Amino acid sequence: MTVAVLPLAIFAASQVGTPGPANMALLATGARFGFRAALPFVAGVALGKQLIIWPIGFGLMQLAESAPGLFTALKYASAAYIIWLAWKVANLRLGVSDAGARAPGFAAGLIVHPLNPKAWAMIVGSFTAFVADGTSALVATATIAAVLLACQLLMHPLWTLGGEAIAKSVAGTKLEPYLMYTLAGLTVASVLFVLFAGGA
Template sequence: MSVAILSFSIFAASQVGTPGPANMALLATGARFGFRAALPFVAGVALGKQLIIWPIGFGLMTLAESEPWLFQALKWASVFYICWLAWKVANLRLSPSDGENTQPPGFLAGLWIHPLNPKAWAMIVTGFTSFVSADTPTLQATATIAMCLLATQAIFHPIWAYGGGRIAQLVAGRPAERYLMRTLAALTVASVLVVLF
């Protein structure tokens, strides 16, 4: 009757810290407008994940009691998606933003990044299906997943906004870019191996 907090935190760090739609938006916003101007957007992105954690947690945990086979199917669908995403990350190439917008996106713009982000959905489903014991109370499981992800986002999202633009400027179009993206993809695959074994 528990959540594997340490294992889930490692998984969450590998997912939140690697490229995806949210981190690419944070990178572009930080590069274009600077760290301070990007902070409302960063906060919106971090809190936006809560909009899907709680419904998924309560829906999946209730559904898992009556349909355990669906719980397993969701787990494997999430694992395959994350592997596909890793392949996309390995082939992603960075490019500097054009800076056409004059106003940085705000809190509300950030709030909707994760609800529209399939990586976030897959990450949360994998969290509930792989790191939560079947007999864990729904509120305990959901609150634990929510707190772990928010803490992880509080660390990694500002890093992407602050340093992401600089990293892109340093490696875009250079040989180091390919090695960086392959390393990030390998970390994504490693997170899936943690789920399987």
């Protein structure tokens, strides 16, 4: 086997299932708008990781080695975007009184992972740890893409449903703003951890 599929699947499940900027965004979106309204966003988040996997599999890592400054800049720009999302989450409220509010759509979800440093670290780790020397780029990339997508299709909806369940118990109560501040704080903490502690 040119790709260690079972260890890769365990690694992927542990990474996709744990808190990070994308999962915090899913949790907050489910809490604010409900599971059904959040589904286009969930689909975009799941498919957005493919926008990173395939370029990495076909040589983006060589560019990273030749222009490390570019990727450092990308890392911090990505962190700034995630923190901006967190600020928006902190100011959202779960009630339906704001008739103009709409759940983020597919396109908004699509860019979450390309701007998520945890996703980059996870994908690079998948290629470096679970792909045998001499494996074709197509086989390695397709296998990693399929395993990560399967984990996302299972776990991203669960995070979104969790947000909806939380919202049902706190919407309109005094706890509501504190929930949103907590979600925003967890989002910021997760991205800062990835930036400065090297987490995946």
